[in-house]
Amino acid sequence: MEVHKGLADVVVSETSLSAIVEGNLSYVGYNIDELVEKNVTFEEIVFLLWNLRMPTRKEYDQLCEDLHEHMALSESVVACLKIQCRQNLHPMSVLRTTVSLLGVFDPYAEDTDKRSVYIQAVSIQAKIPTIIAAFARLRRGLDPIAPRKDLSFVANFLYMMTGEEANPELIEAFNHVMVLHADHDLNASTFTARVAASTLTDVYSCITGAIGALKGPLHGGANERVFDMLSEISESDPIDVPGYLKKKLDNKEKIMGFGHRVYKTEDPRKKHLKRMAEQLSKDFGKEALYSLSCEVEEYLLKEKGLIPNVDFYSATVYHCFGIEHDLFTLLFAMSRVSGWLGHVFEQQREDTLIRPRSKYVGPTNLSYTPMDEEEHIGGDRK
Numbered sequence: 304m305e306v307h308k309g310l311a312d313v314v315v316s317e318t319s320l321s322a323i324v325e326g327n328l329s330y331v332g333y334n335i336d337e338l339v340e341k342n343v344t345f346e347e348i349v350f351l352l353w354n355l356r357m358p359t360r361k362e363y364d365q366l367c368e369d370l371h372e373h374m375a376l377s378e379s380v381v382a383c384l385k386i387q388c389r390q391n392l393h394p395m396s397v398l399r400t401t402v403s404l405l406g407v408f409d410p411y412a413e414d415t416d417k418r419s420v421y422i423q424a425v426s427i428q429a430k431i432p433t434i435i436a437a438f439a440r441l442r443r444g445l446d447p448i449a450p451r452k453d454l455s456f457v458a459n460f461l462y463m464m465t466g467e468e469a470n471p472e473l474i475e476a477f478n479h480v481m482v483l484h485a486d487h488d489l490n491a492s493t494f495t496a497r498v499a500a501s502t503l504t505d506v507y508s509c510i511t512g513a514i515g516a517l518k519g520p521l522h523g524g525a526n527e528r529v530f531d532m533l534s535e536i537s538e539s540d541p542i543d544v545p546g547y548l549k550k551k552l553d554n555k556e557k558i559m560g561f562g563h564r565v566y567k568t569e570d571p572r573k574k575h576l577k578r579m580a581e582q583l584s585k586d587f588g589k590e591a592l593y594s595l596s597c598e599v600e601e602y603l604l605k606e607k608g609l610i611p612n613v614d615f616y617s618a619t620v621y622h623c624f625g626i627e628h629d630l631f632t633l634l635f636a637m638s639r640v641s642g643w644l645g646h647v648f649e650q651q652r653e654d655t656l657i658r659p660r661s662k663y664v665g666p667t668n669l670s671y672t673p674m675d676e677e678e679h680i681g682g683d684r685k
């Protein structure tokens with residue numbers, strides 16, 4: 304039995320959502336560079352990933368209306384968010400639990416007809432920004448701000464965070480970040496969502512599992528750790544980028560925001576995020592953070608041939624948006640849920656249980672001895 308550790312390079316399904324070909328990333332055939340350059344809205348990407356084509360004006364307006372209709376949180380959900388404002392509970396755990404809770408309050412959560420599944424998906428997609436913004440405010444002792452029907456998905460999120468309408472440049476930049484994070488082949492959280500969907504479980508269960516997988520530091524959780532690392536370097540006296548990184552590499556520690564299972568030369572999202580990080584750091588007086596990031600990138604490329612992944616410059620971008628660093632991965636989830644849902648639909652259509660094999664390497668031919676008998680072979684039960 305050949306073992307494919309980490310399923311590296313194993314193709315386990317077909318998809319029409321996103322493709323990584325020769326270092327380029329496309330969604331349903333549209334290169335992300337063009338989607339960013341032409342300012343395609345995040346709502347268009349949501350439609351694209353769920354329907355495998357771009358919307359007509361009528362379909363687009365309908366999706367925006369559906370999202371607006373489902374953005375608000377019930378009092379019960381807000382009450383549960385308040386309970387979760389205790390220290391030491393990671394915000395990604397709050398998001399995971401709250402999305403699961405949405406299923407508890409949805410009377411149609413177990414329905415599997417097309418319309419119900421669509422409403423479940425729209426409800427999850429629409430409520431995630433409201434959950435994040437409400438939690439961010441509640442834990443600071445502030446009241447949540449209700450979403451507005453006249454604002455786009457991105458503008459609404461920024462508004463709910465602060466109570467003020469963001470300026471158009473900021474909305475455009477945030478929209479780019481959302482577009483860039485929407486889907487990415489069979490990454491770990493998407494795979495989690497698809498494995499769950501393959502058992503024909505409900506949509507809330509698929510997305511709850513995916514959030515849990517994205518939280519990990521080897522996946523989406525890396526963006527938060529990137530910020531921790533940059534802060535640690537910049538707070539040290541004297542600042543010694545090569546010394547800091549060399550020590551980590553010598554200790555065989557992974558540098559967060561670097562390396563990728565698929566990309567070995569360049570992550571096509573990086574150039575966009577780096578450009579945004581440069582611009583936003585100028586706009587918000589965070590140039591030192593940006594130049595430190597560049598120094599880290601240069602050192603790791605030169606010394607180890609390591610390349611930044613999507614999480615590296617997104618940390619600087621999110622920081623410039625004024626987002627607290629333990630919320631960074633939640634912003635990733637707010638975008639990626641569009642891809643997860645598209646993959647759940649695709650997996651439901653495929654209708655095949657995902658169930659790989661493992662190679663057994665444990666002990667064999669043991670003979671059972673009841674625990675109360677004196678002579679025991681097993682250590683703990685002696």
Ligand SMILES: CC(=O)SCCNC(=O)CCNC(=O)[C@H](O)C(C)(C)COP(=O)(O)OP(=O)(O)OC[C@H]1O[C@@H](n2cnc3c(N)ncnc32)[C@H](O)[C@@H]1OP(=O)(O)O
Pocket residue numbers: 309490520521522523525556557558559560561562563564565609612613614
């Ligand atoms: C949205 C996302 O999920 S993007 C990824 C976010 N995760 C991170 O940024 C965490 C840091 N990165 C990593 O841990 C890895 O690069 C992963 C998990 C992303 C990919 O891992 P893999 O595909 O398994 O690559 P693998 O671990 O085999 O790396 C190959 C070599 O590069 C090294 N390497 C890879 N990434 C890093 C890193 N970030 N820091 C130091 N060394 C690294 C490995 O140690 C290994 O070296 P070796 O051949 O001398 O043993």
Ligand SMILES: O=C([O-])CC(=O)C(=O)O
Pocket residue numbers: 486487488489490491564565612613
């Ligand atoms: O594809 C991966 O393994 C990780 C990644 O970059 C993503 O999920 O965006």
